[in-house]
Amino acid sequence: MALARNRRAERGVDYWPGFVDALSTLLLAIMFLLSVFVLAQFLLSREISGKDAVLDRLNSQIAELTQLLALERSAGQDYEDQIVTLRASLAGITDERDQLQTALNSGAGSVAEANQQLSALQENLEDERSISQRAQSQIELLNQQLAALRQQIAALEAALEASETRDRESQTKIADLGRRLNVALAQRVQELSRYRSDFFGRLREILAGRDNIRIVGDRFVFQSEVLFSSGSADLQAAGTDELDQIATAIKEIAREIPSDINWIIRVDGHTDNVPVSSNRFVDNWELSTARADAVVRYLVDQGVPGEHLAAAGFGEFQPLEEGDSPEARSRNRRIEFKLTER
Incomplete structure (x- = not known):
């Protein structure tokens, strides 16, 4: 029965946040072009x-x-x-x-x-x-x-x-x-989009068949349970195995991207809306930031160039699914990887 529920949850994946992220990326590019145009006019x-x-x-x-x-x-x-x-x-x-x-x-x-x-x-x-x-x-x-x-x-x-x-x-x-x-x-933008497609294509091949890892829009999403235990920002052994494969893919694509393209992989930490019970963290925002930072530091230890990595914590303020159900909270506890241009 649990397997059936998981399959039903997968069929109900909401692609709207990915679409919003794609629009946000396009809006940032347009704002950058407008800023350059305004500077030239000035x-x-x-x-x-x-x-x-x-x-x-x-x-x-x-x-x-x-x-x-x-x-x-x-x-x-x-x-x-x-x-x-x-x-x-x-x-x-x-x-x-x-x-x-x-x-x-x-x-x-x-x-x-x-x-x-x-x-x-x-x-x-x-x-x-x-x-x-x-x-x-x-x-x-x-x-x-x-x-x-x-x-x-x-x-x-x-x-x-x-x-x-x-x-x-x-x-x-x-x-x-x-x-x-x-x-x-x-x-x-076209060149970076091509490398982004290559990067996600390799990650799809590496991480294919894993239920706890999925693609949402232009990013890969890991459920927090894969990498961290509840209320903790310490990586688990099972999670490091997954991150090793991601580090390999990042290093391969980094050798192919031209040096004149200023790119980064942003690691975003997200939590559910349940207040933290650990004395180590003040709130979910601090917990999500610490988790994203732990992932970035591990990737650097595996040889990924630090200048192409960034960590960000969003707490419970950007959920994938609204509501307080166990399924919604589980989907919202996640780590996201996004390849973008600075």
């Missing part, structure tokens, strides 16, 4: 922000140079207005000189007075010419400054265009890097 944003700051400084310098150019143009216009005024005065003086010369020729007025007026007009004319020459010199200087300002503006525009070109090239490189990273990650 680096791109920081680089673009720095270039935006340079662009703002260049725009500020252009604005200042434009204001200076406007001021210089205004000053040049004032000098040109002065030159026009001086030329008008010069024309008026020339007309007066011509009138005096005409009066002198006609004999009107005294010659001495006419000569004095003529000398005064000539002096005024020389002064006006001197002022006109200074104004022309200032205009030439302003034109030179204007040409220099135009050269600076052209250089700033060239620098701005070069900066925009570098920004476009950087964005193109980052997009290409993201695509290559996605392809590489997909290849790594």
Whole structure:
């Protein structure tokens, strides 16, 4: 009758937790891809922000140079207005000189007075010419400054265009890097999945026909009674025989997995929801952790690389089967092996 009940329990295996574990693994992979994408976006944003700051400084310098150019143009216009005024005065003086010369020729007025007026007009004319020459010199200087300002503006525009070109090239490189990273990650996931299949295939061959060892989703599940006595974290002799075979399979698959794949086998300890009665452990959580740690340490002693092993305890908080029946509690007391990527 006990055998019949066990067979009925096997036919009632709940595959839902395995399906949830597979979805969790896929979700972790997606979260990792999203984290890489967000990091790339953050680096791109920081680089673009720095270039935006340079662009703002260049725009500020252009604005200042434009204001200076406007001021210089205004000053040049004032000098040109002065030159026009001086030329008008010069024309008026020339007309007066011509009138005096005409009066002198006609004999009107005294010659001495006419000569004095003529000398005064000539002096005024020389002064006006001197002022006109200074104004022309200032205009030439302003034109030179204007040409220099135009050269600076052209250089700033060239620098701005070069900066925009570098920004476009950087964005193109980052997009290409993201695509290559996605392809590489997909290849790594496929490669690790292939080695996981090989690993579990070998364990199936080694552990075939054992009722107390079964496959749930992407992990192997050992009933705790196979490895430990009730309330204890000390391995039993019968359990070490099973672990020896697992250690052999792990060492074989470790030699085949490329060194650039960062993989681990996580050993998870689980208990039922009955409080521990041993003084050695505070609660089921501590008991499950101690059992997982004992399995990992034994595998290391058998030659399994410690950097590819991890121990985790879950207590009674992730049961395979809900309920307080003896069958449910027996199924929940287990040790799980899961091959995954760090």
